[in-house]
Amino acid sequence: MTASEExxxxxxxxxxxxxxxxxxxxxxxxxxxxxPEPLSASQGDRVRKIGxxxxxxxxxxxxxxxxxxAADGRLAATPSAVDLEALVGELRQAFAERxxxxxxxxxxxxxxxxxxxxxTDREILRRALSHLLEHAMGATAEGRIELGVAxxxxxxxxxxxxxxxxxxxxxxxxxFEPFPPGVRIRRSSGGTALALPLAKALAGVLEGRLEARxxxxxxxxxxxxxxxxxxxxxx
Numbered sequence: 674m675t676a677s678e679e680x681x682x683x684x685x686x687x688x689x690x691x692x693x694x695x696x697x698x699x700x701x702x703x704x705x706x707x708x709p710e711p712l713s714a715s716q717g718d719r720v721r722k723i724g725x726x727x728x729x730x731x732x733x734x735x736x737x738x739x740x741x742x743a744a745d746g747r748l749a750a751t752p753s754a755v756d757l758e759a760l761v762g763e764l765r766q767a768f769a770e771r772x773x774x775x776x777x778x779x780x781x782x783x784x785x786x787x788x789x790x791x792x793t794d795r796e797i798l799r800r801a802l803s804h805l806l807e808h809a810m811g812a813t814a815e816g817r818i819e820l821g822v823a824x825x826x827x828x829x830x831x832x833x834x835x836x837x838x839x840x841x842x843x844x845x846x847x848x849f850e851p852f853p854p855g856v857r858i859r860r861s862s863g864g865t866a867l868a869l870p871l872a873k874a875l876a877g878v879l880e881g882r883l884e885a886r887x888x889x890x891x892x893x894x895x896x897x898x899x900x901x902x903x904x905x906x907x908x
Contacts, residue, residue: 684741691734698727736867739800740851743874750794750878757790757829760799761822768806768818777813777836779806784823791829793879793899801875801883805833805895808868812837813892828898835892845885845893849873872897 702724705712712720742748765781772779791798802820809818816836823830840848851870872895876883881899888894 682741682745684737684744688734688738688741692731695727695731695734699724699731702727733867736871740867740871740874743871743878748797748875748878750797750880752792752794755791755793755795755798757788757822760795760802761820764799764802764806764820767803768810772810772818775810775813776815777810778817780817780819782819782821784821786824787822788824788829788901791899797875797878801872801879801897802831802833804868804872804875805897808872809833809835809837809892809895811868824901825898828900831897831899833895833897834888835895837892839888839890840885840893842887848885848893849883869895 702720705720706717706724739748761781765779769779806818806820813836818836819832819834821830821832821834823832848869849872851867873883876897879899881897883895883897886894886896
């Protein structure tokens with residue numbers, strides 16, 4: 674067994690062991706909030722904070738589990754005909770309100786040559802793009818986030834541009850490493866540092882690649898490229 678396979682197995686086991694106590698914490702916070710004995714304002718606020726923290730930790734545990742499966746090849750894609758316009762529309766609806774709540778704008782750009790449908794795994798693609806958007810929201814203090822769809826050199830290219838600080842070329846690779854030593858982690862809006870590593874792992878499952886590129890001095894541009902020979906362009 675290789676070191677990466679052993680690490681993936683350890684992460685899967687850790688995620689499994691954490692689910693039970695986390696579930697108990699969530700249940701107990703719900704019982705406290707809805708119990709027969711009313712809580713004071715300060716007690717209610719503390720219980721809600723405990724519940725929110727536990728929910729965030731549960732999401733991180735799920736991400737660790739998915740990352741471990743993707744890393745050791747246990748997560749397989751099931752291609753089907755995916756309406757790319759519908760998928761992008763769902764993502765825009767899901768993230769636009771969250772962006773507005775943070776004082777941000779979410780813009781979608783369709784290039785004329787962009788494919789309108791792909792043969793790929795819809796759920797895995799949705800997860801990968803969602804993690805990119807979550808990271809972009811966490812990295813952007815003001816301005817706009819852009820989700821783009823294009824075609825480049827025989828590939829379907831989906832891009833997410835944040836409005837944060839530019840990332841130097843020699844630091845971009847570290848963005849996709851889970852908890853890299855000595856590197857300041859740009860966390861997603863949900864507080865997890867696995868958004869970008871998980872998005873890259875999911876891109877690999879889709880037989881594509883995820884890269885961080887220069888965005889012309891304005892934020893960072895993440896490009897998810899899927900070969901059209903694999904994706905099955907029907908547009």
